[in-house]
Amino acid sequence: MISPGGGRLLPASIPFRFLAAALVFHLIGWTALAAGAPLLAATVGGLGLPLAGLHLMTLGVLTVTAMGAGFQLLPVAIQADLPAVWPCRLASWLLLPGVAVLNWGMMTADLVELALGGSAVALALVIFAVTVGLALRRTDRSKPQVRLIVRHLWAALACLVTLAVLGLALLGDFAHGYLDDHRTVAAIHLVVACYGFLGLLAAGFVQVLVPMFALVAPQAERPATIVLATAIAALIAAAAGAFVPAAVIGLGTACLHVHGMVGLMRRRNxxxxxTSFLLVRLSWVMLPVSLAVGLLLALDLLPSWGPPLFALTAIGGWLLSLVLGMLQRILPFLAAIHAARAAQRIPKVSELSTGPILRIQTSAHVMALVTVGTGMVLDIDWLIRVGALTGAAGAAAFIIYAIDLYLRIENLPRARSAAIMRKTGS
Amino acid sequence: MTPNTPEAAAWDALTQVIDPETELSIVNMGLVYDIDGTPDGLLVRLTLTHPSCPMGELIVQQAEKALAAISTPACSARIELTFDPPWTPDLITPEGRRQLDRAGD
Structure with a gap:
């Protein structure tokens, strides 16, 4: 008999430690942005609260989620086992404290903490890349959907190694000042992180997740592969410092990708x-918007609020909206699977969803993006602070949802025992 | 009404197995391809929405439980998991589509 994908699930503690940490970093990230509001509108990089807030989102939320969901779902999606479970645990022990120490170092400009945190994070990223890479070598390429995901993952892993090397070079430059153009290297690091590693990983994931949740036949292999190829061309241009051609090619690629996703949604059953797909749809709008802002920035047509607005649209608008939307869907889905293993009953996913809290979280996220963006453009510090605090409130709502989900799962076996006791009259 | 053949009883039993994500029965999802009477008992050909569906192992377990409940010493049932042909959303039954249209989140 062919083994279904559920047999490749990791122990629940591994994915959930990453996802729980991501939710906490999400709250701290918005809080740091609120605290750094006066510095945010015209930030040009350098150590401080805005850089820490940015990395709390990119590393703390997006990368930590990508790693947790990746370790759990990638073997299932590519139908190949991870070489072992211990690298997943080791990566969590390095990454989670590493992100905390690195961001503290960015906030306080402490070079020792930057070195320690940066090294731990880089090592965790390498472990993730090697572990997933070994699994990718075991895949059966005869299946078109597997081939498509595998191509996205190889490209994402190449970007991961590149961004880790650039990140370490940038950290070293804070101490030794050897880079001729720190800002350009930082811009390449940001583009490779957002559109390379995280973007290509997300583009691979949605090829599986959107058809699965929307009940629709997946996208054809050829158009999705063309989109991937043009995305790689845009990334190579960006890595060479040619930001205008990179943004133009990237914008075209983004429109093609969104067109494909809209086609899937139109055909869905x-x-x-x-609400989760409200966020996913928002992310599909914000992807081309972020690249349009990036193009204007590359053409030097935006004032001082251009760089932070680009970061807001790309990281907050596109990636964070996509990740939060998918998390709203994946958390109860994974919880249902793991709960069923413990309770010998499969709870319905809707039993584990709490609509009002997720609606509050979604509304707060959207309001935060609009308010912070408006505050940046109008250069009003208190508006940026209000927006960031709204984002923090949304993050707190998501944590409440996650705790409620955990308690529901914990109560499942007990509820079953109680029902049996009532039935037997004991 | 009590089903009058083992095959009908098996279809009825599998109607009680729910896909936790869509909340449709696996019959309405079109995951049960056919149920054949063989000299060894019933052979149920079952598929999943995707070969790597994370819910797959649990759905198969639930189907095995449901079939065990209607099995007799004279007539047992076994499941063959197949991906030929692969599942597509076109296999969702009209009743399944109606339930999906009505479903809220």
Whole structure:
């Protein structure tokens, strides 16, 4: 008998430690942005609260989620086992404290903490790349959907190694000042992180997750591969410092990708996809918007609020909206699977979803993006602070949801025992 | 009404197995391809929405439980998991589509 994908699930503690940490970093990230509001509108890089807030989102939320969800779902999606479970645990022990120490170092400009945190994070990223890379070598390439995901993952892993090397070079430059053009290297690091590692990983994931949740046949292999190829061309241009051609090619690629996703949504059999897909749809709008802002920035047509607005649209608008939307869907889904293993009953995913809290979180996220963006453009510090605090409130709502989810799972076996006791009259 | 053949009883039993994500029965999802009477008992050909569906192992377990409940010493049932042909959303039954249209999140 062919083994279904559930047999490749890791122990629940591994994915959930990453996802729980991501939710906490999400709250701290918005709080740091609120605290650094006066510095945010015209930040040009350098150590301080804005840089820490940025990395709390990119590393703390997006990369930590990518790693947790990746270790759990990638072997299932590519139908190949990870070489071992211990590298997943080791990566968590390095990454989670590493992100905390690195961001503290960025906030306080402490070079020792930067070195320690940066090294731990880089090592965790290498472990992730090697572990996933070994699994990718075991895949069966005869299946078109697997081939498509595998191509996205190889490209994402290449970007991961590049961004880790650039990140370490930038950290070293804070101490030794050997880079001729720190800002350009930082811009390449940001582009490779957002559109390379995280973007290509997300583009690979949605090829599986959107058809699965929306009940629709997946995208054809050829158009999705063309999109991937043009995305790689844009990234190579960006890595060479040619930001204008990179943004133009990237914008075209983004429109093609979104067109493909809209096609999937039009053909879907499941009409109501809940608040999670409001965020996913928002992310598809914000992807080309971020690249349009990036193009204007590359053409030097934006004032001082251009760089932070680009970061807001790309990281907050596109990636964070996508990750939060997918997390709203994946958390109860994974919880249902792991709960079923413990309770010998499969709870319905809707039993584990709490609509009002997720609606509050979604609304707060959207309001935060709009308010912070408006505050940046109008250069109003208090508006940026209000927006960031709204984002923090949304992050707190998501943590409450996660705690509620955990308690529901914990109560499942007990509820079953109680029902049996009532039935037997004991 | 009590099903009058082992095959009908098996279809009925599998109607009680719910896909936790869509909340449709696996019959309405079109995951049960066919149920054949063989000299060894019933052979149920079952598929999943995707070969790597994370829920797959649990759905198969639930289907095995449901079939065990209607099995007799004279007529047992076994499941063959197949991906030929692969599942597509076109296999969702009209009743399944109606339930999806009505479903809220």
């Amino acid at each position: 499941r009409r109501n996809l809940g």
